[in-house]
Amino acid sequence: MYLNCHSTFSLRYGTLSEEELLALAEHYDLDCIALTDINNTSAGLNFVRKAKEKNIKPVLGIDFRNGIEQCYVTLAKNNEGYLELNNFLAQHLHKKIDFPEIAPAFENAFTIYAFERALELDKTHFTENEFIGIGIHDLNKLRFSQYSTYHDKLVLLLPVSFNSKKDFNAHRLLRAIDLNCLLSKLPKEEQALPDEIMFAPKKIENLFKDYPQIVSNSQEVLKSCNLNFKFAKERQNQNLKTVFGSEQNDYNKLLALCKKGLKERYEEITTEITDRLEKELKLIKKKDFVSFFLINWKIIEYARSKDYFYVGRGSGANSIVAYLLRITDVDPIELDLYFERFMNEYRSSPPDFDIDFSTWDREDVTAYIFEEFGKNNQVALLGSYVTFKHSGAVRELGKVFGLPKTEIDKLSSGKFKASELDTISQLILKYAAYFHKKPNYLSIHAGGILISDKPIHYFSATHLPPKNFPTVQFDMHVAEDVGLCKFDILGQRGLGKIKDAVSIIKQNQPEAQLLDIRNPKPFFTDPNINAMIARAECIGCFYVESPAMRMLLKKLAVNDYQTLVAASSIIRPGVAKSGMMREYILRHRNSERRKEAHPVLWKIMPDTYGIMVYQEDVIKVAHHYAKLTLDEADVLRRGMSGKFRSREEFQYVKDKFRSNCIANGEPEDVVDEIWRQIESFAGYAFAKGHSASYAVESYQSLYLKCYFPLEYMVATLNNGGGFYKAEFYIHEAKMHGASIEAPCINKSEIQTSIYGNTIYLGLQHLEGLEKKTMLGIINNRVHSKYTSYDDFIQRVPISLEQQEILIRIGALRSLGKDKHSLLWEAHYKENTIPENESQQSFFKISLQNFTLPTFKTSKVEDAFDHMELLGFSLFNPFFLMKKSLADYLLAKELKLYIDQNVKVAGYLVTFKNTKTAKGLRMIFGTFLDLDGAWIDTVLFPEVANKYPIYARGLYHIEAKVTSEFDFITLEVSKIERLPYLADPRFATSVSGGNKPALKTGS
Structure with missing residues (x-):
């Protein structure tokens, strides 16, 4: 009966979630409804999943609109029809073009033209799959129209977008937000009619009693639509099935790669290694995950062919197959990584592989994936939803109601007395709460890529965000529900630092003996590196430089790889929140304290003194202590984060955990305490393999910091720093013996550079210096350095304001003149600069020479110029203390x-x-x-x-x-x-007869 329902994913239009729509259908005893969001399919799969749980038949379609103007409503007859609709929608979203007035002839989808729209188009011919949609307001007109005799082509078109007066008001506010206009100025034609609500079937039948065939036609249309998607335990693996043509070819390739990897990774191949490998391979084949491993291997092989640095992490790092394929550099035998966290008989989804690349390399790797696997439109980036947050909603609503910025700021910050708020402000807060967590617009997942066996539009339409890669309109939870497991390809500055540091070392110290960064094992036992970790001297190093991590390293006295692996997970907020960080430190430092551990937990986790530190510890405790099955234990682990926690299966497992423990004779207070620990930390903890991967990268950066600190700090600066601001990496370089130079037109590049022990800050560090100025300086000195001020300004097209920045920072100091003389000269000669900065002279301009008095520049003045133009002083900051x-x-x-x-x-x-x-x-x-x-x-x-x-x-x-x-x-x-000391640049006079120091460009 309802062929045109909108959810909140009819963005900035609909007000009902898919669950709320289904609850309404349930309330009215409807056995079938259609979800047709406006130019969007985000809610589609979750709508299907939720509808089946309520025994309501779901139908999916799309409401195609150009702006607010409806073109036609479409309904998929089957999965092929949904594919057709998604192809059509994606084509127009990608090209950013309007939809045509007449829909294409869909083979497996119905098209419904609204009554007024059909009249406007003067459409008289309707194919088997085309219909005319009749609303309540159309009934009187229908009697006297040409369509009154089109009995078989008339269906109900009763849009559902809200359910109450408050919903309708919210809809109007959303439309005003979308149009960036005042609510009072919102045009009627830009909003829905107030009656876009769900009516009881009896009322509909009564309203259409003179046209019963319209109701029956609608029911027949819904009856003929049958989608088939499977979820949860029934879901199928929808990822690319084969990489090398057949499942047998894939498995043979995997075996060959593992055999090759054994020889490369292990000097001695023990039975422990071969048994573990055999166990993994058997399960990988049984669970149909062979292609998943091979796809990741192909991605890594491409990266290695390009000499890209990468880190493979996630729960897949618990796998020896991943180690042999070089997807990860973590040896699961060495670390005794828990096999069941990686995979078990009950696991329906493959393990996570988060593969990090430097930011620049990641884009190329992503392009490779689309080219290699996306030939049949089978690849897309994973989407995500940006929802309304309280502060943002208040700001948007404040603008819609016309509040001045000061009032909006006050409401947004929460710094007000509720009793003093006027009616408008109260309304804003009321609807901001209503909008909280509702979708605002679509975005992109941080690194998820889907590689499907079927065309990706089988599941969703795609849009084209600024990254210019097709992106599905649903998130990771929906993807996982339907059997699409993401490949995580992430960008990370830490790897950029490592890659650049290696390059800088080879350039600055060509004779240096640089160990292979890709083979980190020698670093784990290097006494100099481990001593540096124990002292927490890790500034600039991946994951171990923050104040909290420095504190933990010192308290644990970390001086080996294994303890650093533990520290990488202990530092996570969940472990600290549960109180187990402190307990771990106590047991690590005091063997007597370890006796307080619960005997069962000690037996399960002896390497962490009976304390849950890693994600797999939840599985271990649930399986061995609470006697849950591995499947149930994994449900528990997954349910500790995200919306999965609210699902019925999680609540069932949570209850079973407690009841099993008590039935086994465990004291209730002990059971409750262990559950508290699980609940407080599991959603934040790392898998041990993931922590180990982080520790590998930490050691790689620590090696560079230990033996090549100056080059490593330069690489750190050139990759956007890390936890701290650039100033403190410059400070760290100084502490290791570097001489730091301000930017220089004859020595500096755009990025920071190093010559021996001297570091020249890059031009990019100068506040206000334009990119075209930087390029002009670099490009025009290719053949020779600048020899004088006149030479510089004749070769580089540059404005007076840009000159002032360079002169005040001392970038022209190599020309032999002090900054005050250069500022006087720059102002004097301003009129000799060509009006068009991009146009250089063909002939040298004769510039008048003149005599200037002798100027004095103090270090204090330089320090304040540094602070203004760099953001910090290159001198010791205490130099300025009064x-x-x-x-x-x-x-x-x-x-x-x-x-x-x-x-x-x-x-x-x-x-x-x-x-x-x-x-x-x-x-x-x-x-x-x-x-x-x-x-x-x-x-x-x-x-x-x-x-x-x-x-x-x-x-x-x-x-x-x-x-x-x-x-x-x-x-x-x-x-x-x-x-601070007084700023001499603002002095009213200068001794020795000098004129006042120029203060320019401020």
């Missing part, structure tokens, strides 16, 4: 003052606002001391509220020195920002 430094302790002295109150001066590196268990704000702050050493502080709620840290700069800190597991932290009692 107060005497005599009374302050250094970081290296703090261990002599444990439990005593001290004063230190700190330069703020970073700070983190967090909350206590009671919801009170506290702050963790990291500083540099006078010598450039790192200081870690904590401000508990009372101090954090009294002395909030809010800006960079120098700080006076009074604190108590505390030490926990040999990690020193200052518990701050007082902190205040210290003043």
Whole structure:
């Protein structure tokens, strides 16, 4: 009966979720309804899955519209029809062209033209699959129209877009947001009619009592539509079935690759290795995952052929097959990785392989995947939904209601008294809450790619986001439900650092003995690297440089690969939240403490002292402690994150966990505590193989940092840094003996470069310097350096404002003149610059020489220019401190003052606002001391509220020195920002007869 229902994925139009639509259908005892979202198929598969759960027959179609104007509503007769509709929609979305007035002749889909639309087109011929849609408002006109005799072609067209007055108001607000107009200015034609609601069947039959055939025709159309998608336990593997022509060919290829990998990976092939391999291969074949491994192998082979650095991680890193195929560099035998986390008899989806590439290489790898596997339209990026968040919804609604920016800011920030809000503000907050988590627009998954055996449009239409790769309109949860398992191809700056560092080392130290980065095992046992980890001197290194990780490394005294693997997962928020991070540290450092472990948990997880650290630990505990099947245990693990937690199967397993434990005689308080630990951490923890993959990359970067610190810091700067700002990687390079030079027109490139121990900052670090200026400097010095100011401005087309930036930072210092002289000269000669900056002179222009007084430039002035143009000073930041430094302790002295109150001066590196268990704000702050050493502080709620840290700069800190597991932290009692010296650039006079220093470009 209902052939035209819209969900919230009729973006910025519909107001009902697919579940709410089905609940309405259930309320009215409807046994079948059609979902036809506007130019969108995001909700389609989930609608089908949910409808079957309610014993409602689902029909899918698309409401094709140009803007708000409806062209036609279509319904898929079957899966082939859905493919036709998705092909048609995708073609127009990709090309960004309007839909034609007349729909193509779909073989397996129905097309319905609204009554008024059919009249407008003067359409008199209708194919077998075409119909005329009659709404309630069309009944009186139908009697006197040419279509009154088209009995077999008339069907109901009763759009459903909302269910209440509030929904309709929300619809109008969504339309205003979409059109970026005031609600009061929203045109009537840009919104739906208020009666786009679901009526009781009896009412429909009564309204159409004079045309009963319209109702029966509609029922017949729905009856003839039959889609077949399988979900959950019934789902089929929809990924590409074969890579080398047949399943047998694929398996033979996999065997050959594993045999080759054994020789390359292991010096001695033990029975443990061969048994594990045989076990994996048998299950991979049985579960029909052979092609999944081969696809990942082909991706890796392409990357290796291009010499791209990569890291394979995810639960697939638990696999020896993955290790032999070089998808990962983690040896599951060495780490005793849990086989059942990788795969078990009950697992219906293949393991995750997250493959990281540097950002630049990732685009090429993605293009390769589309070219290699997408010849029959079988590849697409995975979509995701950007939903309305409270703050964003408030801002959008504030604009729709015409509120001034100040009022919108106040509402968005939450800094208001509810009792003082006017009616409009209350409405905004009411509807912002209503919109919360509803879809706003489509986006792209961070790295998911689907490679389907069938054409991808069999499941969804695709659109073409800015990345220019076809992208499905549903998310990872829907893909997994229907049997499409994603391939994760991700971009990561850490790999860019490693790749660039290797290149920079070869250029700067061509005689250096550089070990093969792709073979990390020698790094694991290198005493110099492990000593560096134990000291937590890991700034710039992948995953181990943050303040929290530095703290953990010191507390654990990490000095080997295995412990770093554990640390990579322990640092995750779930383990800390469960209280097990501290317990792990205690048991790691104190063998007596280990005796407190639950005997069953100790037996299950001896390598982590009976503490759940990795994702597979949930499976182990659920299977061995709670006696759940491996299938149920995996449901538990998966249910700990995302929307899966609310599903019935998860609730069933959760209940069974407790009942089984109690039936086995376990004390209720112990069972509840173990469940609390599972619930608090499992959604955030890593699989052990994943942690091991992270640790491999950490060791690769640690090796470079240990033996080639300057080149590695340059690579870090050129790849966007890491956890910290560029300033602190420059500081780190200084601490390792680098001489840091400001950008220079004769030495610097766009990126930072190194010559021996001297690092020249790249031109890209200069605030306000345009890309065309950088290119002009580089391109015009290819054959010779700049010899004078006149030579420079005649060869490089550049504005006065751009010159000022370069002069003030000292980039023209190699020309032999001070910055003040150059600024005077630049202003004097401004009129000699060609009006068209892009046009260079064919002949040298004769420029008048003149005599200038002698200028003096102070380091303080240079420091302030650095801060303005680079964002930081290249001098020691304490150089600008006004107060005497005599009374302050250094970081290296703090261990002599444990439990005593001290004063230190700190330069703020970073700070983190967090909350206590009671919801009170506290702050963790990291500083540099006078010598450039790192200081870690904590401000508990009372101090954090009294002395909030809010800006960079120098700080006076009074604190108590505390030490926990040999990690020193200052518990701050007082902190205040210290003043800088006066900025001489604003001085009213300069001694020695000099004119006032020019302050330009500010």
